[in-house]
Ligand SMILES: Cc1cc2nc3c(=O)[nH]c(=O)nc-3n(C[C@H](O)[C@H](O)[C@H](O)COP(=O)(O)O)c2cc1C
């Protein structure tokens with residue numbers, strides 16, 4: 196965890212309760228701190244359906260980016276099937292600026308394994324795959340170590356905790372492709388194929404790994420499950436931001452979240468908060484604010500794949516609905532901060548390059564579009580961009596968004612479009628004098644009479 200700073204917002208330790216405990220990744224220490232008690236409780240006194248109901252009551256939403264209600268996802272897994280059911284834990288953590296799941300896997304791997312096993316019990320799965328990005332060697336080592344310890348102690352394998360529940364757990368290491376964090380690309384990769392996303396439906400809950408029912412969840416999502424089973428879904432639902440009573444479809448943002456800050460701040464780090472802390476509180480009170488003598492120009496609140504907020508838009512609560520209403524999104528809740536030295540044209544070129552490089556190439560709008568965008572941004576940076584290039588970019592954003600197999604292409608459009616719109620002046624500043632004059636004329640023509 197990051198260095199201690201004066202705190203103004205209560206930290207609630209659900210996931211991070213063992214982060215500061217010496218050797219909490221070993222079975223003995225973890226067990227003393229309560230590891231596998233929730234699993235024993237679930238196996239000993241709850242039916243699988245009761246476990247699912249408890250998670251539904253908690254209103255836990257996926258922590259991998261999309262925020263889908265976890266209990267609802269589990270209930271899509273067919274109960275009657277001859278096929279083996281699987282749990283795939285998405286530990287690819289490939290989103291730029293995001294390094295929260297890593298804390299859980301390195302510092303509390305038994306919590307992660309326990310969450311997976313309770314999930315397996317709830318949906319009737321007998322095999323757990325933990326798909327970890329290859330660049331996380333310590334996570335892989337700690338998870339394997341914990342699996343072997345848990346197996347020795349009777350918590351992995353046959354007759355878990357002496358009950359009639361059998362489930363194995365293995366770690367599968369990825370080869371470092373961003374796209375393999377997308378759930379169906381992850382499944383392809385797990386099966387030994389190229390990480391190409393699949394067309395949905397069928398959804399993994401019905402047809403996932405090896406064409407069998409599969410629950411895919413993020414590491415942090417399933418790490419919440421032991422606490423929910425121990426304390427009850429209602430206690431979890433009391434934390435964070437409640438549903439909006441004016442919106443019958445709102446489920447709010449319940450519980451706590453590992454949130455991070457990186458980029459142009461004094462003390463980058465990861466902390467656990469209940470939903471509801473503002474982006475500004477997190478950046479200023481915990482990450483130490485902007486670097487000496489600098490001001491914050493822009494922030495992407497959750498990884499790279501969300502629309503940018505300007506330095507004036509930071510008083511928004513960290514929550515699924517609040518950030519959406521502010522024109523952005525929670526994403527991974529790991530914010531990337533850019534200060535006034537950041538050249539937004541170059542930032543766009545960099546972002547477009549990342550997505551062009553990571554595109555799997557199956558869909559034309561993504562494969563071609565990300566490269567086009569990168570080339571256009573490069574043109575601007577070289578002083579050759581024009582006003583019609585800005586129109587062309589808007590056209591590209593429209594032609595890419597929502598027209599591809601997976602959300603990687605949307606994830607490219609969202610930050611880029613918001614930067615082009617909110618920082619248009621930086622693009623104009625790099626145009627030729629003639630183009631700048633034309634832009635100024637067009638602007639004054641757009642303004643109502645009398646406005647200077
Ligand atoms: C390009 C792309 C990359 C993704 N990378 C990750 C990732 O690294 N980790 C993750 O948990 N989810 C990632 N996701 C989201 C997953 O597809 C999926 O929604 C998530 O694992 C579901 O788990 P949750 O419901 O617990 O959030 C990615 C999605 C896309 C489109």
Ligand code: SF4
Nearest residue numbers: 555557558561599601
């Ligand atoms: S959107 Fe991009 S990454 Fe996703 S399937 Fe299509 S080409 Fe591949």
